[in-house]
Structure formats: C-alpha cells, structure tokens
Amino acid sequence: MDRYFKNIDRFAVRLTEMAIRFRYLVVLLAVMSAVMIGSGGRFLEFANNYRVFFSQDNPELNAFESLQATYSKNDNFLFVLEPADGVVFSPQMLKAVAYLTEQAWQIPFSSRVDSVSNFQHTYAIEDDLVVEDLIYDREQLTEQDLLEKSEIARQEPLLLNQLVNANGQVTAVNVTLQYPEKSLTEVPDAVAFARDLKAQLEADYPGLTVSLTGVSMLNNAFMEAGMNDAANLIPMMFLVIMVVTLLILRSVTATFTTVVVIMLSAMVGMGTAGLLGVKLTPISGSAPVVILTLAIADSIHILMSLRVAMKEGMTKSEGIVEAVRLNFLPVTITSLTTVVGFLALNFSDSPPFWHLGNITALGITAAWLLSITLLPALMSILPYTVKSRRKRGISNDSSESNHYMDGNHYMDTLSSFVIKHAKSLLLIIGTGTAVLIAFIPSIEFNDQWVEYFDERIEFRNDSDRAMEHFGLYPVEFSVPAKGPGGVSEPEFLTKLEAFTEFLRAQPEVAHVYSISDIMKRLNKNLHGDDSSFYRTPDDRELSAQYLLLYELSLPYGLDLNDRINIDKSATRVTATLLNATTAETKAFLDKTDQWIAQNLPDYMSEVKPTSAQVMFTYITERNVNNMIGGTIAAIVVISLIMMIALRDLRLGLLSLVPNGLPILATFGAWAILVGEVGFSVATVASISLGIIVDDTVHFLSKYVRARNERQLSAADSIRYAFRSVGVAILVNTAILIVGFLVLTTSAFKVNADMGLLTALAIGFALILDFLFLPALLYVLDGEKELNESGEIDYA
Incomplete structure (x- = not known):
C-alpha cells in the first residue's frame, strides 16, 4: 500500500487511541469548548430591514440610498380598507x-399620513387659492356632497x-415612517401598533x-419568517435525525452520541456568528x-x-479505532470539500448567503473535529454492544475487505449489474442528463418580494389582497433640473409631464406620483378653475409663485419635501407597478431608459430608476454573475483536494463528472417542473457541489484503497467499494434529502427553493454515484472480466 495512505492510517489510529485513553478529558474539553463558543448565540x-440582502457595493442599493438621502424615506404602512357595501364615500x-388618519399619527416614528380624508384639495375663489382637506366637516356632508367628493377623488391623478x-x-x-435606525425594536414596535390599529378598526x-x-411590514416579515423557521424547522430536524439515526444504527447510545456531536457543531457555528455580531435573516437563520x-x-x-467491526468479532475499543482508520481520510476530504462549497457563497x-456559508462552514469543521475526537471518546465510555458473527457460529474473515452489513447483498447485486451493463448505463444516463440540461435555458428568473413568503406569514395574505386593488411595487426616479429652483422652469415641467404620461401609459404601471400634476x-x-389651463405653467416666475403659495398652505407633515429636494434642483417621480414579474419589470425599465x-434633454437624462423593486429585480442576475466565479473557484479547489x-490526477479530474452533472440535471429538472427561480438559485450550485462530492469521495476512496492495498481488479474494486460504503452512502443520502426537504417547509420561499433544489441535486448525485461513476471507472480502467460466482475473490 502507498506510504501516503499508510501514514494517514497510522495518524488516525494514534489519534483515536489517544481519544480513547484520555476519553473523559476529551469529552470535558470538547463539550466545554463548544458550550463556551455557543454562548455567543445569546x-x-x-x-428587520430588507436592505441586508444587498451588499454595500451593490449599485442599485447605493442609488436607492442616495435617493433616500435626498428625499424623505419611503418606509411605510399601507392600510387598505374594503367596506362590505363597496362604498368608500359613505358617512360611516x-x-x-378619518379615525385611521388621525390615529396613524400615533404610530411610532410616523412622519406623514396620506388618505382621501386629508388629501390637500385645491380650488379658487376669485383670485384666492384655497387649499383644504378633501373631506372636512364630514357630519355636515349631504349625499350630493359625497357624490361630488367621490368624483373629485376618482378624477385626481x-x-x-x-x-x-x-x-x-x-x-x-398610507403612513410614512422615519426610523432613527438605532434599535432593532423600532420596526416591531411600529408594526405592533399598526396591527392593534387594524384590529381596532375591524372591531369598531x-x-x-x-x-x-x-x-x-415587509421588513417585519423577514424577521417573522426567520423566527418562524427557527421555532419550527430546528425541532423538526432534530426529531427527524433522532428517528432516522435510531432506525439505522439500532442503538440508543449511537443515536445519543450522534445527536451530541451535531448539536455541539450547530452551537459552534451559531455561537461564532453571535460573537461576530452577525444579524440573522431567514437565509442565515437556516444554518x-x-x-x-x-x-x-x-x-x-x-x-x-464500528457496528460492522464489532459484528466481525472486534472489541468495542478495537472497533472504534478501526472505524476511524477506515473513515478518517474520506470524512476529512468530504468535510473539507463541503466547507469549500459553502465558503464559495462569499x-x-x-x-x-455569506453568513449562511460561513456559519455552516464553521459548523461542518466542528462536526469533523468532534467526529474524530469526541465521538470515539463518548462511544468508549457509553455502553454499546453488537452481536458478533463469530459468537453466533458464523465463520468470517475479520479483514476490512470482508465488511458485511445487512443490506450488502443488495450492494453486491447492484455492483454486478453496473459492471455487466457499464456501457449501456453510461449511454442511458449520459443521454438522459443531456436532455435535462437542454431545458436549462428555459428557466426564468423571478424575484417578487411579496412572494418570498407563504400564506403562514400575515404580510403575504394582506399584500395579495391589497394587490387586487392597488400596485405595491414602487419604482423611483429622481429627475434633475437646471440648477437650484430649476423645477419651476417651463421646459423642465413640460418634459416632466411628458415623462409622467409615458409612465402612465405603460401596462405594468398602476399609478404615477409627479409634481407636474400638482x-x-x-x-x-x-x-379661475378654467379647465383649458389644466397644463403646466409656461412662465418660471409664475410656477415658482404657485409652488410657494401651495407649500405655505400645506399643513404640517404634508409638505413637498418628499417630492422636491431642498434647493428645488430635482424632483422625485414614483411609478407604482402592478404585480409585475422580474421579466416584466426589466422590460419596463428598459423601455423607460430608452x-x-x-x-x-441632457440635463434631465441622468435619471436612474431605483427602489426595492429595482434592487430585487437585479439581485438574481448579480448573484448568478458573481457565483459563476465562486462556483468555478470551488470546483478548482475541490478538484485539487x-x-x-x-x-491520483486522473481520478481527481474524473470526480468532476459525477459532481457536476447532478447540478446541471437538477436545473434541467427544475426548468421542467417549475420553470422559474429566485436569487437563491445562484448559490445552489456551490452548496450542492460541496455536499454531493461527499458520496464520490467515499466511493473513490474505497475504490483506491482496494486497488492500492488489495491489488484488486477494477471490477472487484468496484464491488469492494459498494460493499464497504454503499449502504452508508445510501443512508446518508436519505438523511440529506430528508434534511433539505425539511427546509422546503420554510415559510420563506428562498429557503424552500434552496432546500428542494439541493435535495434534487443530492438525489441525482446518488444515481450518478451508484450507476454512472462505477460504470465509468470500469470502462476506463479496461477491466472486462466478471467473477463467475459474482463474489469478490479475496484469496
């Protein structure tokens, strides 16, 4: 056997013997260290701000921050009121x-309230301009007055x-809020007040x-979705792990030890995040x-x-040493490659996604270290028995290559089938994968932030109902004028009006808010309220006087600061979109730019669209472009590892095939089954790559061990690999699929999509690792002979 592998085995044996010898100290140090680090979780x-989903270098975020620094922020609550009789302009x-308009001022951090009740309606009495609430002295309004008010409201742009x-x-x-952004309780406090107000209205x-x-409400929904997942998914996953592990290992001791290892690993990951000051989101909260x-x-x-070793007659201590020796290299490689895959999320x-990758990488590193130290120590302390075959009168060579577990006869059958039909399997699986890959270009990107949440989140239900009547996706434009006071220039107002009318004519647009209408x-x-003068003024001085007169007449909180900047050198235009998809939003933005x-004119053409809708529209594209480099880096590093x-250079390169094809097949299958993805898709490749490489590593490591240590033929090495690790691969694949399917129950769509995509990739990886990889090994290594008995000849 190669000295390299012997040295690794020797190190693994010495490490395990030390862990067993100093088992109580190892347990104490491991638990104390994990608990100390885990205490950072507090x-x-x-x-509770959607802007955490965008990096500081994101140009759409920077444009949005610039807009918010120029005008008032657009954090808001939108109360949508639907009377049972369908009549808004009724006394009741x-x-x-009016009650909601008045009480909304009491919402913490509210800075402006807009409604039909306090809308600043203007009209003339001779030479005087009257600016007043559209609805005032409502108790005195006659039925005719109500009809007139309704008509005014429905004609007012x-x-x-x-x-x-x-x-x-x-x-x-609509309630506008100005958060000081000094505490994470600001949004929840405001939301709690708004919800109480909603409940009071519906009761009264x-x-x-x-x-x-x-x-x-969007910001709060991100927090609620994360907390909902933490409360439901983690306990669910613990339950799944305990049940599955108990069924597989058939031992309370082994199950307990496993749960301790993974629990401490999760504590290390999350505790480190807490110590580093990471703010959780539904994505990083799934770590x-x-x-x-x-x-x-x-x-x-x-x-x-360990169970196999003890079945073959080894003592518990001998079995622990042997189990770690056999698995030290593959678990080290798999842990390292998984860490690389998740670190690529940076x-x-x-x-x-950075936080998810880094937290998970820390947890996986801790799991590896605990598995080769704490696990052997704990198993040596706790009672654990397995009936030996020898004690049952079954003669068996105790050598490593004769490991046999319940279910391995299926692995023997499968290995023989693969060897016999190697070329056919390569053709069938290769063709099937190519067909799936061909569907990838049909996938559409769609990131509508309302649909990030399912119906368990109140925000989703209320937003869906609100969208039946109003648009919810604003797109902001800051339109520059010719210097200070330039918003009063006739040319500027004429062009602004033309831009406003263009926006209104677009099918995606529900409403446009522009000072040109004012x-x-x-x-x-x-x-004199002459309708023929319903146009923008053609004199700058006159426009400036109109604007000044109007502003002086506005009550507190309803000024034009959210529409015009301080020196009146630019104005804000807001186009609110209907339920537009990402593709529709991009098309709208492209038409607008054109x-x-x-x-x-040149001085107005520097206007760039911005808003949360714009940011989410391009986040998938940016994620994909950035993650292409990340995934390529991960592939290169994993291949080198x-x-x-x-x-073996050849096997290292060969491993790319069963590791890369499952990801491509997954996207192809997703294109057929679903057809669209959000910005989580960009990260699935590196996540899946780091995970699915595990099975390939375990299979290839056993194949290499058989070729080098046992000098077996390619066919017998394949049989050996199936027997040695086939059942474990099958079990781990089942656990991984179940674990990521747990993520699909998340109330947050990004997590659900990521869970399902990764589960699909893991499933495809199992097919390729069990059928494609061994067939490829057999064909490439040129071994054609089959043992007539179908068994491995170990003599």
Whole structure:
C-alpha cells in the first residue's frame, strides 16, 4: 500500500487511541469548548430591514440610498380598507378613514399620513387659492356632497389607483415612517401598533376588511419568517435525525452520541456568528438546519463501520479505532470539500448567503473535529454492544475487505449489474442528463418580494389582497433640473409631464406620483378653475409663485419635501407597478431608459430608476454573475483536494463528472417542473457541489484503497467499494434529502427553493454515484472480466 495512505492510517489510529485513553478529558474539553463558543448565540438577533440582502457595493442599493438621502424615506404602512357595501364615500366609511388618519399619527416614528380624508384639495375663489382637506366637516356632508367628493377623488391623478380605486369601492391610507435606525425594536414596535390599529378598526366597524402591507411590514416579515423557521424547522430536524439515526444504527447510545456531536457543531457555528455580531435573516437563520443535516454524515460513516467491526468479532475499543482508520481520510476530504462549497457563497452579492456559508462552514469543521475526537471518546465510555458473527457460529474473515452489513447483498447485486451493463448505463444516463440540461435555458428568473413568503406569514395574505386593488411595487426616479429652483422652469415641467404620461401609459404601471400634476392643477385653479389651463405653467416666475403659495398652505407633515429636494434642483417621480414579474419589470425599465435617452434633454437624462423593486429585480442576475466565479473557484479547489487526497490526477479530474452533472440535471429538472427561480438559485450550485462530492469521495476512496492495498481488479474494486460504503452512502443520502426537504417547509420561499433544489441535486448525485461513476471507472480502467460466482475473490 502507498506510504501516503499508510501514514494517514497510522495518524488516525494514534489519534483515536489517544481519544480513547484520555476519553473523559476529551469529552470535558470538547463539550466545554463548544458550550463556551455557543454562548455567543445569546447575541444573535434577526435583522428587520430588507436592505441586508444587498451588499454595500451593490449599485442599485447605493442609488436607492442616495435617493433616500435626498428625499424623505419611503418606509411605510399601507392600510387598505374594503367596506362590505363597496362604498368608500359613505358617512360611516369616511368616519373610519378619518379615525385611521388621525390615529396613524400615533404610530411610532410616523412622519406623514396620506388618505382621501386629508388629501390637500385645491380650488379658487376669485383670485384666492384655497387649499383644504378633501373631506372636512364630514357630519355636515349631504349625499350630493359625497357624490361630488367621490368624483373629485376618482378624477385626481394623485389619488386614483393610489388611495382610492377607479370605482370608489376600496380606499387606502398610507403612513410614512422615519426610523432613527438605532434599535432593532423600532420596526416591531411600529408594526405592533399598526396591527392593534387594524384590529381596532375591524372591531369598531363591522363588515370592514383591513389589509396591512408596505415596506415596514415587509421588513417585519423577514424577521417573522426567520423566527418562524427557527421555532419550527430546528425541532423538526432534530426529531427527524433522532428517528432516522435510531432506525439505522439500532442503538440508543449511537443515536445519543450522534445527536451530541451535531448539536455541539450547530452551537459552534451559531455561537461564532453571535460573537461576530452577525444579524440573522431567514437565509442565515437556516444554518442550524443545514449544519444538523450535514454534520450527521461523518458520525454515520464511523458508527456504521464500528457496528460492522464489532459484528466481525472486534472489541468495542478495537472497533472504534478501526472505524476511524477506515473513515478518517474520506470524512476529512468530504468535510473539507463541503466547507469549500459553502465558503464559495462569499462570492454572492447578498450578505445573508455569506453568513449562511460561513456559519455552516464553521459548523461542518466542528462536526469533523468532534467526529474524530469526541465521538470515539463518548462511544468508549457509553455502553454499546453488537452481536458478533463469530459468537453466533458464523465463520468470517475479520479483514476490512470482508465488511458485511445487512443490506450488502443488495450492494453486491447492484455492483454486478453496473459492471455487466457499464456501457449501456453510461449511454442511458449520459443521454438522459443531456436532455435535462437542454431545458436549462428555459428557466426564468423571478424575484417578487411579496412572494418570498407563504400564506403562514400575515404580510403575504394582506399584500395579495391589497394587490387586487392597488400596485405595491414602487419604482423611483429622481429627475434633475437646471440648477437650484430649476423645477419651476417651463421646459423642465413640460418634459416632466411628458415623462409622467409615458409612465402612465405603460401596462405594468398602476399609478404615477409627479409634481407636474400638482402644477397643472394649480395653474387651472389660479386661472379661475378654467379647465383649458389644466397644463403646466409656461412662465418660471409664475410656477415658482404657485409652488410657494401651495407649500405655505400645506399643513404640517404634508409638505413637498418628499417630492422636491431642498434647493428645488430635482424632483422625485414614483411609478407604482402592478404585480409585475422580474421579466416584466426589466422590460419596463428598459423601455423607460430608452424613452429617457430619446426624449429628455441632457440635463434631465441622468435619471436612474431605483427602489426595492429595482434592487430585487437585479439581485438574481448579480448573484448568478458573481457565483459563476465562486462556483468555478470551488470546483478548482475541490478538484485539487481530490487529486491530492487520492494521489491520483486522473481520478481527481474524473470526480468532476459525477459532481457536476447532478447540478446541471437538477436545473434541467427544475426548468421542467417549475420553470422559474429566485436569487437563491445562484448559490445552489456551490452548496450542492460541496455536499454531493461527499458520496464520490467515499466511493473513490474505497475504490483506491482496494486497488492500492488489495491489488484488486477494477471490477472487484468496484464491488469492494459498494460493499464497504454503499449502504452508508445510501443512508446518508436519505438523511440529506430528508434534511433539505425539511427546509422546503420554510415559510420563506428562498429557503424552500434552496432546500428542494439541493435535495434534487443530492438525489441525482446518488444515481450518478451508484450507476454512472462505477460504470465509468470500469470502462476506463479496461477491466472486462466478471467473477463467475459474482463474489469478490479475496484469496
């Protein structure tokens, strides 16, 4: 046998013997260290701002931050009110709107409240401009007055499809908030108040349905989704692990030891995150489930080998040493490659994926270290018995190559089948995979942030209901003028009006908020309400006077600071989109850019769209572009690890085939089954690569051991690999699939998609590792002979 492998075996034996000799000290140090690091978990908090999903270098985030620094922020609550009788302009309904408008000012951090009740309606009395609430003194309004108010609201561009729908059956109240951003409790406090207000309204006004959505509810939903997953997925995963491990290992002791190892591993990962000040999101919050799923693999391999060794007559201590010796190299390689796969997530454009990758990498590293130290020590202390074959009168060579477990006869049958039909399997599986890969280009990217959550999250239900009547996806434009005061220039206002009308004409747009509408209304008002003057003023001084007169008439909190910057050198235009997909949003943005380039003067053409919708629209594309480099880096590093660890350049390169094809096949199958993905798709390749390489490593390591140590033929080496590790691979694959399927129950769509995609990749990897890889090894190594008995000749 190669000296390299002998030295590794020798090191593994000495390490395990020391762990057994000083078992109590090893257990004490391991547990204390993990608990000390895990205590950092007390510092963990869930972030409640969607901006944490974007890196500081993200250009869309920087553009959005610049807009928010220029104008007031757009964090908001949107209350959507649906009266049972479908009449907004009724005394009872207007009373509810007025009550909500008044009480909404009490929401913590509220800075502005907009509704049909306090909308600043303007009209002229001779030469005087009157600016007043659209609905005032509501108790005195006659039925005719209500009809007039309804007509005004449904003809006003700033209200129609923004605060009242076209038929006057649904209305909305928008509350703008300015958070100091000094505490993570700010958003939850505001949300709690808003929810109480919603409940109070529905209680006081029977038949009234209130939906509560907006950016603040979105931010809170991220936190709630993360907390919901932590409360449900982690206990579910623990239960799954305990049940599956108990069924497989058939030992309470082995199950207990496994649970201790994976629990401490998760503690190390999450505790380190807490010490480093990481703010959790639903994505990084799934790290414990991922760690629990992956950390079990090392323990399962070692404990199954221990069971085999003791069945063949070894004492418990001898069996522990032998089990670690056989698995030390493969579990080290698999742990290292898994760590590399998750560390590649640092190439992502989204920080939560960095955190998921780093936390999981720490947990996997801890799991490896604990599996080769704590696990042997614990197993040597705790009672563990297995009936020996020799004690049952079964004669068996106790050599490593004669390991035999229940179910291995199926592995013998499978190995013989693969060897016999090697070329046919390569053709069939290769063709099937190629067909799946051909569907990959049909996948569409779609990131609608409302749909990140399922119906268990209140925000999703309320937002879906609100979208039946109003748009929820704003796109912001900051349009520059010619220097200070330039927003009053006639040319600027004319071009701004043209831009506003262009936006309104787009099928994706539900509403456009622009000062050009205010200026047209003021121009009409100050010309005796003559409708022929409903156009932008053609004189700068006149425009400036209109604007000043209007601003002086506005009540506190309803000024134009959110529309015009301080020196009046730019204005903000907001186009609110309907339920537009990512593709539709991109098409809208492209049309807008083209129109701007062709129709606006140079000084206005620097306008760039921004908003959460724009940011989420491009996050998938940026993630994919960034993760291409990350995945390539991971592939190169993992290949080098395989080559060095297996001491075989050819096998290292060969391992890329069964590791790369499952990922491609997964995306092909997803294209057929689902057809669209969000920004989590970019990270699945590196995550899956780090995981599915494990089975390849275990199979190839046994194949190499058989070729080098036993000098077996390719066919017999394949049989040996199936017998030695086939059952363990099958078991670990089942555990991994179940673990990632647990993620599909997440209330957060990104996690659910990531879980299902990874589970599919692991399933495809099993098929390729059991059928394609051994067939490829057999064909390439040129071994054609089959033992007539179908058994390995160990003589």
